[in-house]
Amino acid sequence: MAVELLIRNPETNGLKLVPVATSEVFRNYWMKGCSELKLRYVPRFEDGLDDFARSELSAAIQELRDLRLWFQGTQSPQDARGLVGRVDTVIAAFERVVNDPKLSIG
Secondary structure: EEEEEEEEEEEOOEEEEEEEEEEEHHHHHHHHHHHOOOOOOOOHHHOOOOOHHHHHHHHHHHHHHHHHHHHHHHHHHHHHHHHHHHHHHHHHHHHHHOOOOOOOOO
16 A cells, blocks of 8 residues: 555646555654654645645645654665655645645645
8 A cells, every 4th residue: 555645636637646655664654753743744644635725735844844854864864865755755746736726635
């Protein structure tokens, strides 16, 4: 299984899948960081979240940045590189939605 986000464009019915992590990696790494950092939004990715409200996007992006720093400070360089790459992909997806009001993410 995998943890993924979906960007929706209701005007075109377009969908874009954004890979986050395998379920195992998400549980073992992402959720550990979420727990230690006491994050609220990132843990929602695991359960196939519904659309984020636009008002939540900035907070979710900040949590992802915090998690990125946590990975860099707590993981081996090799593990951190892969984890940070995925976090950067997710941040870019959230920023794309922030900058385009017709898009939603869920």
